Amino acid sequence: SMAYIPAGVPIRGRVEGLRRIRHLDLHFDAPALTRRFGRSLDHEALRMSRFQFRDDRIAMLAGMIAAECGNDRPLHDLYGEGLLNALFASLFQIDQPDTARRRSPLSRRKLRLVTDYIDAHCLDRIRLADLAALTGLSETAMSHAFKAATGVPPHRWQMQARVDRAKAMMARDVASLGDIAEATGFFDQAHLTRVFKSIVGVTPGAWMRSTSRQ
Incomplete structure (x- = not known):
């Protein structure tokens, strides 16, 4: 099971009943990734959380990266760099620039x-x-x-649909933003606010104020 968490998103978790677990964290710098992949990188994908997904190719690459981290005789730096490039290209579905147009x-x-x-x-x-x-x-x-x-990718379409549900609830003024976030599938109010602003262009509070004046 994998998760992608954008920078600044609070996370918490709990594991019970396991005797052994292997956990790999990969942290990366978004500007460096942009320099590496250029216009082929979808910046919206960098801002969207993904939880409990599975991908055999990414799992294989992550296993090879973990093995290299524990290697007593590490291979050339280009080997690890190539694995990371392959993992990021798979995670964010980064195409060749001319491939995307076709x-x-x-x-x-x-x-x-x-x-x-x-x-x-x-x-x-x-x-x-x-x-x-x-x-x-x-x-x-x-x-x-x-x-x-x-x-937009399918996940983005889903987030737009959730935001539309949140808008409908906010327009009726039936609940707090925290309750609306929970009811519409977001992690918490902060998660709702971040996704809402990325799609609508303003925060939920600003959107409600603007609609109330109309």
């Missing part, structure tokens, strides 16, 4: 199937495998085709 978008029918599913289940944990099954494509191909059709 991606074929989902057909209208398949796009409607996927977006309707995401909108209906936006408060749940949605797996790429579930979306891929709707389209008959692989997880990677579906993700790229979805982004080619909509301009």
